[in-house]
Amino acid sequence: MAAAHLARRDPAPGEAGPACPDALWCAQDRVVEEFAMNQPIPPYLFAFAAGDIGFRDVGPRTRVYAEGGTAMLDAAAREFAGTEEMIRVGEALFGPYEWERFDLLVLPPSFPYGGMENPRMVFLTPTVIKGDASGAQVVAHELAHSWTGNLITNKTNEDFWLNEGFTTYAERRIVEMVQGEERAALNTGIGWRGLNEEMERFKDNMEFTKLKPKLAGIDPDDVYSQVPYEKGFQFLWRIERQIGRPAFDEFLKKYISTFKFQSIDTETFLEFLKANVPGIENQIDLKLWVEGTGIPPDAMEPVSTIYTKIVSLAKDFNAGRMPREDEVADWHGQEWELYLENVPKAVEASQVAALDARYRLAESRDWEVKVAFLQLAISSGCKEYFGEVEKTLKQVGRMKYLRPLYTALVQGTGRDEEKMLAKRIFAEAHDGYHPIAQGVVESILSKHS
Numbered sequence: 277m278a279a280a281h282l283a284r285r286d287p288a289p290g291e292a293g294p295a296c297p298d299a300l301w302c303a304q305d306r307v308v309e310e311f312a313m314n315q316p317i318p319p320y321l322f323a324f325a326a327g328d329i330g331f332r333d334v335g336p337r338t339r340v341y342a343e344g345g346t347a348m349l350d351a352a353a354r355e356f357a358g359t360e361e362m363i364r365v366g367e368a369l370f371g372p373y374e375w376e377r378f379d380l381l382v383l384p385p386s387f388p389y390g391g392m393e394n395p396r397m398v399f400l401t402p403t404v405i406k407g408d409a410s411g412a413q414v415v416a417h418e419l420a421h422s423w424t425g426n427l428i429t430n431k432t433n434e435d436f437w438l439n440e441g442f443t444t445y446a447e448r449r450i451v452e453m454v455q456g457e458e459r460a461a462l463n464t465g466i467g468w469r470g471l472n473e474e475m476e477r478f479k480d481n482m483e484f485t486k487l488k489p490k491l492a493g494i495d496p497d498d499v500y501s502q503v504p505y506e507k508g509f510q511f512l513w514r515i516e517r518q519i520g521r522p523a524f525d526e527f528l529k530k531y532i533s534t535f536k537f538q539s540i541d542t543e544t545f546l547e548f549l550k551a552n553v554p555g556i557e558n559q560i561d562l563k564l565w566v567e568g569t570g571i572p573p574d575a576m577e578p579v580s581t582i583y584t585k586i587v588s589l590a591k592d593f594n595a596g597r598m599p600r601e602d603e604v605a606d607w608h609g610q611e612w613e614l615y616l617e618n619v620p621k622a623v624e625a626s627q628v629a630a631l632d633a634r635y636r637l638a639e640s641r642d643w644e645v646k647v648a649f650l651q652l653a654i655s656s657g658c659k660e661y662f663g664e665v666e667k668t669l670k671q672v673g674r675m676k677y678l679r680p681l682y683t684a685l686v687q688g689t690g691r692d693e694e695k696m697l698a699k700r701i702f703a704e705a706h707d708g709y710h711p712i713a714q715g716v717v718e719s720i721l722s723k724h725s
């Protein structure tokens with residue numbers, strides 16, 4: 277139960293309205309459900325869900341809700357069994373959990389995001405249920421929003437990094453406590469790579485590489501990127517390195533308790549930072565970080581043994597060497613994802629097929645792995661995977677998967693077959709996508725038509 281349910285009652289006089297022609301909405305036996313939401317929230321965090329929804333309790337303040345019956349609920353309950361532990365870790369790091377409930381709602385596959393941090397009840401894509409508890413990282417992110425980016429929200433979309441940069445930082449601190457430093461560093465490594473790719477994507481429009489970009493007249497969905505997440509994370513990590521973790525943790529707690537249940541802008545944050553960390557503006561070029569384009573020189577690529585190993589194995593692939601079984605024995609989806617993303621974009625088609633023959637990546641139950649592989653298959657011209665690409669694009673509507681697959685299909689020159697395939701699949705899959713996802717795919721297709 278998200279907002280507290282107060283009552284189910286008959287309509288009071290005046291609430292039921294006169295008879296109207298739509299029987300669905302004007303049925304005689306209409307009831308009124310009353311809810312109370314005691315914590316103040318900005319309107320973008322208001323959401324409601326309706327459906328044939330069942331639930332399982334997975335912790336003292338967490339219930340998992342889902343459609344799809346027992347099997348789906350069992351899988352979701354297993355995947356999210358560690359939620360209470362994460363909430364406690366979050367409380368130790370950032371202060372009390374202020375929202376009472378932390379429920380999780382698993383949505384249908386057309387949900388365009390990984391998760392949405394609606395307070396008291398987070399909405400999640402079903403693609404995070406992988407059977408290996410790695411979906412916990414998405415939950416860690418949405419949970420982290422309970423302190424950063426729900427408790428303190430951004431005043432305008434230009435300050436979006438205040439939500440997502442802080443939340444990415446908080447997410448990695450929770451992951452570090454629950455899953456260990458190596459996993460957190462790997463997570464940071466994937467983020468670092470994503471940030472660098474955004475610099476390439478926006479190389480002709482560097483405004484959107486700023487932490488605080490100018491967005492007048494621009495639909496934020498059109499320029500949605502990893503920049504507020506990863507550059508924001510890098511900025512906070514830079515401050516942490518400057519003043520040390522204990523001092524930064526104290527600062528964070530004070531920041532959260534000072535501004536909780538308020539919406540603030542970047543300038544307010546900077547004033548608070550300078551007031552509480554005297555002299556910080558002489559040690560870090562705050563103006564460059566906030567108003568500058570690109571990645572500041574004092575940003576840092578994470579040091580992670582797994583990360584380094586994976587990147588070097590990916591380089592070997594180009595030279596014709598596939599990773600051995602013993603080298604990938606303890607890889608999860610994230611390791612494969614990073615590996616595949618680091619393999620050069622156009623390798624020999626036969627090499628790609630050989631990799632899949634050995635490790636069955638196209639059939640992976642992990643969507644991150646499957647999509648990263650299919651992206652490589654498309655850019656390497658492996659037409660035998662187009663059937664799997666089509667199936668995938670018709671099964672999910674999460675933009676994290678639609679964007680790279682459609683982009684891979686339409687990019688490059690002299691590839692009319694792929695472009696036509698992309699258009700046909702989109703025409704057929706269109707109605708199953710969320711309107712925001714439809715818009716994103718349309719803009720990808722029109723850019724390369």
Ligand SMILES: [Zn+2]
Binds near residue numbers: 393417421439443
């Ligand atoms: Zn977020």
